[in-house]
Amino acid sequence: MQSFDPQSMMNEWVGKFYQPDAWQEWMKSAQQMNAAPLLEVLREAGGSIAPEALLTLQQDYAREAAQLWQDFVASKIPALSDRRFTSGAWKDQPVSAYSAAAYLLNARFLMALAEAVDASPKVRQKIIFAVQQMIDAMSPANFLATNPDAQAKLIETKGESLAKGITQMLADMQKGRISQTDESAFHVGQNVATTEGSVVFENRLFQLIQYKPLTETVHQRPMLMIPPCINKFYILDLQPENSVVRYLVEQGHTVYLVSWANPDQTMDQVTWDDYIEEGAITAISTVKAISGQKQLSTFGFCVGGTILSTALAVLAARGEHPAASVTLLTTLLDFSNTGVLDVFVDEMQVTLREKTIGKKGLLPGRDLASTFSALRANDLVWNYVQANYLKGEAPPPFDLLYWNSDSTNLPGPMFCWYLRNTYLENKLCIPNGLSVCGETVDLGLIDAPVFIYGSREDHIVPWQAAFASTALLNPGKPERNVFVLGASGHIAGVVNPPAKKKRSYWVNHDQVRKSDDWFAGASEHAGSWWPVWADFLTEHAGKKVKAPASAGSKDFPAIEQAPGRYVKVRAA
Known part of the structure; x- marks a missing residue:
């Protein structure tokens, strides 16, 4: 089942590197190694290793392998710092400890081999990613025969853990994905997505939610939030x-939020232009009409930020400037540095997508979910294989992982346009490099102060790539841009409320062009970055006025209560 395979999106690349005859040579002892099969795989992939570099790696490996074997014979337990092997069961059983240590030695050797490959940067990155995927999959922790924790659980429960694990595995195979949380513990609108509000507009692409005020007065300019369309808004x-x-x-903002539809076959011809015109631009005009305000505070998260920025550039080309401020969280506008996601995008893969769903069709949400899981396979795949299947443990309730499992489809034409014009050809950052909704796009024409946020450990939007937006927006007026860097990753860095008093963030008020220079001069502060953002929003949200007594307006009456119907539609 392709969606159940964490490497499915790698297609040909993983196939090249997961050839047992080649890789298993490196799982043997040093005296038995034969480099020929592996070197052939590298040649087919477009890479090579200098003979002297290979010899050095082999000699280092042989020396470490010999020392490890001597320690095993002498009953010396190796030190295991990897968190997969830190339990007492691994350390108390010499064979298990040796198995883990040998695996880690082989893993280090294979990664050193991959990093020594002479190839183009893109090919080299793919090789390293594929090797890492193979290494993660071959961990002895992933197999009952070599996992002492799972074996102990099997004996302790008299086989019940294995029976339960098999049952859970079969259930997951029916779902087409690995269960990461107790999904029965959550219900959208009941214990997630519970902020009170009303749907005040809907079309085929989205519902617009207006949230009920919690303060007697609100800022004059409302806030419009555009989340990513590749997963649910909540x-x-x-x-x-x-x-x-x-x-x-x-904080006193009248908040409107776009809840994207989960596309089905009726939307299989929807384009990127549709998401801009019928989506973001329609949402902007609707909020303006309901509020009576000419300008709004605007917000985009991840792909939602790319959609928002494109829409604002289209409107700027039409002589319209509806944004009083723009907030972009972990957003790519310049796609020259897309981090590890770059391994999934090349001419061959994009062309293949275009041939299959470029004119009509859907990208299943589970394909995207598999891709993102593969980026952190140990955390999002193998960790659950070990717990759910080998040990028969039921995953505990966790709201973030429930959301993570609630994937959405994407229209094929929209997705293919996005892949080619941003990730592959990086045209969005080029003034007038793209035509969208009948207008040439120039991000530099967006006339609004901008708050840009990046997460330091983000593997989807590297923070340096988020920082690159400072050079595209407000050119010639860098003082209108604020950049803040938060700790942690793509989601945990963003969802970091002040009350938790967790993590930290960095700020630098100097106007610098290079991300490294910015960080070198930045100061670190404990806690959440949200209050800094709140100050920015307050500065541009206008005076305080009486909070609206009801949602919507005469022309846009409330349709249903938040979170609405669209967010509850699950991908097949």
């Missing part, structure tokens, strides 16, 4: 204590 409204939406409402 990552911004999980629980009351970690809800970005509720925080903004508590």
Whole structure:
């Protein structure tokens, strides 16, 4: 089942590197190694290794392998710092400890081999990624026969853990994905996505939610939030204590939010232009009409930020400037540095997508979910294989992982346009390099102060890539741009409410062009970056006025209560 395979999106590349005859040579002892099969695989992939470099790696490996064997014979337990092997069962059983240590030695050797490959940067990155995927999959922790924790559980439960694990594995195979949490513990609108509000507009692409004020007065200019369309909006409204939406409402903003439809076959011809015109631009005009305001505070998260920026550039080309401020969280506008996601995008893979779904069709949400899981396979795949299947443990409830499992489809034409014009050809950052909705796009024409946020450990939008937006927006007026760097990753860095008093963030008010220079001069502060953002929003949101008594308007009456119907549609 392709969606159940964490390497499915690698297609040909993983196939080249997961050839047992080649790789298993490196799982043997040093005296038995034969480099020929592996070198042939590298040649087919477009890479090579200098003979002297290979010899050095082999000699280092042989020396370490000999020492490890001597320690094993002498009953010396190796030190195991890898968190997969830190339990007492691994350390108390010499054979298991040796198995783990030998695996880690082989893993280090294979990665050193991959990093020594002479190839183009893109090919080399793919080789390293594929090797890492193979290494993660071959961990002795992933197999009952070599996992002492799972074996102990099997004996302790008299086989019940294995029976339960098999049952859970079969259930997951039916779902087409690995269960990461107790999904029965959550219900959208009941204990996630619970901030009170009303749907005040809908079309085929989205519902527009207006949230109920929690303060007597609100800022004159409302806030429009555009989340990514590749997953559900409620990552911004999980629980009351970690809800970005509720925080903004508590700060006195009248918040409107786009809840994207989960596409089905009726949307299999929807384009990127449709997402801009019928999506973001329609949302902007609707909020303006309901609020009576000419300008709004605007917000985009991840792909939502790319959609928002494109829409604002299209409107700027039409002589319209509806944004009083722009917030972009972990957003790519310049796609020259896309981190590890770059391994999934090349001419061959994009062309293949275009041939299959470029004119009509859907990209299943589970394909995207598999891709993102593969980026952190140990955390999002093998960890659950070990716990759910080998040990028969039921995953505990966790709102973030429930959201992570609630994937969405994408229209094929929209997705293919996005892949080619941003990730592959990087045209969005080129003034007038693209035509969208009948207008040439120039991000430099967006006339608004901008708050840009990046997460330091983000593997989807590297923070340096988020920082690159400072050179595209407000050219000639860098003082209108604010960049803040937060700790942690793509999601945990964003969803970091002040009350938790967790993590830290960096700020630098000097106007510098290079991300490294910015970080060198930045100061670190404990806690959440949200208050810094709140100050920025307050500065541009206008005076305080009486909060609206009801949602919508005469022309846009409330349709249903938040979170609405669209967010509850699950991908097949």
